[in-house]
Amino acid sequence: MLDQQRDTVNAAVNEVLPHAIKMRHHLHRHPELSFHEEQTAKFIAMKLEELGVDSLQTSIGGNGILATITGLQGTGPTLALRADMDALPIQEEGESEYRSERDGVMHACGHDGHSAVLLGTAQTLCRLRANFAGTVRLIFQPAEEVAAGARAIVDSGGMKDVDAIFALHGWPGMDVGKIGIRPGAMMASADTFDITIDGRGAHAAMPHLSVDPIVAGAQVVTALQTIVSRETSPVDSVVVSVTQFHAGSAHNIIPGRAELKGTVRCLTSELRQIMPERVERVVAGVCGALNAEYKLNYRFGTPVTINDERMVNLVREVGAACLGEENVVQLEWPSLGAEDFAVYLGHAPGAMFRLGTGAAKPPLHTPTYDFGDEPLKPGIEMFTHLALRFLRGQSAA
């Protein structure tokens, strides 16, 4: 990266930073749950209009926003940058002066930070139009926490003509000024299942007259774990978690039905594809042996987030140039958490990276988490440089 370009970008970032901080505080104060991001979207659209983006579309896939900024150096490819906007149903316990004003709702996943980073980047790129060729598409996505927003944006044409896409997620446990990334699997797929086990109710003192769905369900829960321990290679990763088990209504009644729900996480699409068959075989076998009936509803949710190697290298190069080589962390392991950013990666190569929000920060999705102001600068720097690098590198080639 040329020193001159770095200075130009630095100056632009420093100029927009106070505004980005203010915008984050506003978003943090007014969190909205998935599918209800109306005021958030209104605020973001208003800011984008003020900045003078070239096009602005609202109500995309619900409360989503698409905006474009076109460079002045001629035609070139389209790069998408994505931020999510929704908050979580948690009562904030933080002490900041901008803490949530909405009871029971807060930005516990830091999506206020992601949106502020993207708004700040919009501002730098509007100022740096003369420095790139091509188009930057800004995607403000609703409903990430319920894994629905990305699909809605894509179904509304949000990825049409996009050549590459990047996103970041604020990461507690990592110092501010550091980023983390890995090629290939970055986050897991997240699929869900519902199992209904029908037996026959009876008096608890006369179990021989029943077909006990609790006993069958308990064995289903433990047998499902053998998919992980006995059917999957020990060097592969899969998680099967039964997270709900509902049955019964009294101490002395064997109920007629048990309902189980849970999630399956994988790091490869291949393994993911064969999991429904494995789950069904175990459920059918156990229920059959115990004379119970079952119904299985298995739903594919979010795919595996698979970072493109070339795009990961671009993130690393840009990270080394603007944050320093020592601040680009090569992640050894993916997370078995899921991110609906994966959906975009089915339509264009791209990469998601972690942006450090502080080594001592509380974990994501907890009542005292706060993205903070400090990560905004490295976040805006990364996005701005990625856009400039991608949109010039490609057109020069």
Ligand SMILES: [Zn+2]
């Ligand atoms: Zn989250």
Ligand SMILES: [Zn+2]
């Ligand atoms: Zn999140």
